[in-house]
Amino acid sequence: MRVDIQSLGTYNRLAQEGAEHAAASLTQMTGIETYVDVTNVTLMSKRDVEDVFGGTEFVGVQIGLGGGLSGETALAFDRDSAASIVDVLVPGATAGTDDSFDEMARSGINEIGNIMMGGFVDGWADYLATSVDMTPPTYVERDGTDVLPNGTLDRAEEEHVFVFESQMTAVDEEIDAYIYMLPEYGAFAEMLEASDDHEDAIPMDKLTVFDEMTRQGAERAAENVSSMTGIETDVDVSRLSFVPIEDVPNTARDEVYLGTVMEFKGTPGGYLAILFDEPSARTIVDATVPMELDEPLGDMGESAIQEMGNIMTSGFIDGWANVLQTSIDHTPPELVRDLGTAILSPIAGRLGQSQEYAFLMDSTVVTPEGEFNCEIYAIPDEQKLKEALDSLLVERSDQLEANRESIF
Amino acid sequence: MKTYGEKPASARTRQRVGIADFAVTADGAVLTTSGLGSCLGVCLHDDRAGVAGLIHVMLPTAPDDPPNAAKYADTGIDVMLQAMCAEGAAVDDVRAKLAGGSAMFEFDSQDEPIGERNVAVARTMLDRRGVPIDAEDVGGDSGRSIQFHGETGVLVIKSAGDERRL
Numbered sequence: 001m002r003v004d005i006q007s008l009g010t011y012n013r014l015a016q017e018g019a020e021h022a023a024a025s026l027t028q029m030t031g032i033e034t035y036v037d038v039t040n041v042t043l044m045s046k047r048d049v050e051d052v053f054g055g056t057e058f059v060g061v062q063i064g065l066g067g068g069l070s071g072e073t074a075l076a077f078d079r080d081s082a083a084s085i086v087d088v089l090v091p092g093a094t095a096g097t098d099d100s101f102d103e104m105a106r107s108g109i110n111e112i113g114n115i116m117m118g119g120f121v122d123g124w125a126d127y128l129a130t131s132v133d134m135t136p137p138t139y140v141e142r143d144g145t146d147v148l149p150n151g152t153l154d155r156a157e158e159e160h161v162f163v164f165e166s167q168m169t170a171v172d173e174e175i176d177a178y179i180y181m182l183p184e185y186g187a188f189a190e191m192l193e194a195s196d197d198h199e200d201a202i203p204m205d206k207l208t209v210f211d212e213m214t215r216q217g218a219e220r221a222a223e224n225v226s227s228m229t230g231i232e233t234d235v236d237v238s239r240l241s242f243v244p245i246e247d248v249p250n251t252a253r254d255e256v257y258l259g260t261v262m263e264f265k266g267t268p269g270g271y272l273a274i275l276f277d278e279p280s281a282r283t284i285v286d287a288t289v290p291m292e293l294d295e296p297l298g299d300m301g302e303s304a305i306q307e308m309g310n311i312m313t314s315g316f317i318d319g320w321a322n323v324l325q326t327s328i329d330h331t332p333p334e335l336v337r338d339l340g341t342a343i344l345s346p347i348a349g350r351l352g353q354s355q356e357y358a359f360l361m362d363s364t365v366v367t368p369e370g371e372f373n374c375e376i377y378a379i380p381d382e383q384k385l386k387e388a389l390d391s392l393l394v395e396r397s398d399q400l401e402a403n404r405e406s407i408f
Numbered sequence: 409m410k411t412y413g414e415k416p417a418s419a420r421t422r423q424r425v426g427i428a429d430f431a432v433t434a435d436g437a438v439l440t441t442s443g444l445g446s447c448l449g450v451c452l453h454d455d456r457a458g459v460a461g462l463i464h465v466m467l468p469t470a471p472d473d474p475p476n477a478a479k480y481a482d483t484g485i486d487v488m489l490q491a492m493c494a495e496g497a498a499v500d501d502v503r504a505k506l507a508g509g510s511a512m513f514e515f516d517s518q519d520e521p522i523g524e525r526n527v528a529v530a531r532t533m534l535d536r537r538g539v540p541i542d543a544e545d546v547g548g549d550s551g552r553s554i555q556f557h558g559e560t561g562v563l564v565i566k567s568a569g570d571e572r573r574l
Contacts (some may be wrong), residue, residue, distance in 0.1 A: 013475075035424065035426075071528040162471075171422075171423075171424060172422075175517035234539050245466075246426075246427045246428035246466055246476070246479055249427055249443060249445070249447075250426070250427065254443060261512075261513055262515075263513075265517040277452020289546070331514065331515050334513050334514055334515075336512065336513070337447075338445070338512065338550060338568070339442060339443040339551045339553065340443065340553070341427070341442060341443025341445070341551070342443040342444060342510075342512065342550075343445065343512065343551070344445070345427070345443065345444070345445030345446050345447045345512075345551070346445050346446040346512050346513055346516045346521075346523070348427075348466060348509075348524055349445075349446045349447065349466055349467055349516075349522035349523075349526075350516060350522060352466055352467050352479075353467065355523075356475070
């Protein structure tokens with residue numbers, strides 16, 4: 001099947017509007033001022049799902065959808081956020097961070113979940129001109145992927161799953177809430193399916209290959225870090241998401257990063273940013289420069305980061321070139337030290353001249369002991385991505401599997 | 409990015425403005441936006457009416473019928489001016505300050521960098537509406553985070569470890 005990019009954009013917008021309704025409900029019920037930070041739709045393999053949701057503890061509700069839109073949803077809070085909300089909503093309920101939530105607290109979470117998800121779903125029902133049925137909320141208090149609706153992992157193993165994700169954040173408090181919606185694959189695929197002559201369409205099977213390409217690029221980059229620093233590394237998260245172009249800068253945190261950015265040219269064209277937060281940059285420099293350096297990092301430290309950026313870039317590009325069986329030209333990686341959003345804004349601006357949405361591939365390289373983490377953002381030019389995927393033979397996905405195995 | 413909740417009640421209230429978004433205050437809130445790279449922050453203030461606005465635009469010129477006018481300098485400034493007038497501002501009394509529009513990278517420095525064009529289009533639009541620009545902190549190669557004080561019209565800019573007040 002082929003996916004119509006424009007309709008993916010429409011559904012992203014619906015999810016954004018839905019999340020805004022949900023945030024408004026949360027504010028109305030609690031008086032806590034909130035805003036919707038990012039909404040994206042991600043295509044995830046089983047491994048992506050495990051990476052993204054593994055190792056975190058959530059409190060929230062699950063609600064199933066039926067009728068005009070079938071699928072599963074979850075509203076998830078981290079424990080502290082849930083405790084803050086319960087405190088406001090049901091004063092007197094036990095919502096301590098170490099105790100488990102009592103009956104009153106749970107019913108408070110259920111209630112707010114029901115109302116927020118009702119708001120989220122209304123916009124979809126309006127757009128689809130149909131009614132959407134919601135099951136009663138199920139309270140969940142679980143680790144990692146278990147917060148996702150039952151069967152998600154099995155489905156992800158058979159075929160990639162689409163995951164809509166919205167993050168809501170309180171203005172003045174440390175409260176985060178996430179809405180996940182996993183539309184039933186078959187029905188959603190039909191909603192997305194483009195007619196054969198649709199010029200904006202992207203073949204679905206090739207899109208999943210591209211997702212794997214990103215992981216392979218990130219793994220090569222991580223291997224290069226390990227061989228240069230002697231620190232064992234792993235790719236923690238690697239995913240392909242579809243976001244409005246103006247949301248691209250927000251995917252980096254609002255803090256200072258050091259790293260390198262470069263433009264790659266040809267097919268696919270686009271940009272690659274490799275960013276370390278400041279403590280991580282320090283760790284990298286200490287591991288690679290054999291002398292004591294001043295605090296904060298000066299020229300020598302920056303050149304070490306530049307070198308690391310060069311090496312990771314070439315690893316990433318090798319990963320892509322291997323799948324595309326082509327060489328990829330790029331500008332020399334440029335050193336940057338600035339706020340994450342500022343670093344990504346010129347990239348969004350340049351791509352935004354010709355496209356409304358971006359395919360964003362973000363990966364995180366981490367170490368088992370948490371010595372550092374590195375964020376890798378690859379953002380291809382949409383038109384060039386289509387060309388690259390068109391010229392990508394589908395058989396190559398088999399070859400990709402073989403290559404992946406030979407890496408390990 | 410919209411925020412939900414009660415309207416800012418005092419000069420101590422902060423309101424965050426996202427990319428391709430704007431906010432208007434008639435009661436002296438501090439309007440903030442962070443991580444301006446090639447993007448441009450346009451701050452407008454009508455001292456007499458006590459109305460201020462901040463828009464964070466990403467691109468200079470909009471295509472026909474843009475889904476989000478606040479994303480572009482040419483359409484966004486007008487949209488914010490209208491919203492300010494709805495709160496009691498008069499275009500003739502509005503004055504402007506600009507911050508942002510840097511060229512962070514070599515690949516964005518040749519043939520008309522986005523940041524430079526954002527600044528140029530904002531200046532043209534403001535000139536066309538008869539809004540004078542009192543101060544600018546634009547260009548360069550560093551990102552900026554800004555706070556625009558709705559009560560006083562003072563603009564505080566943080567960039568590469570420095571803080572400047574305009």
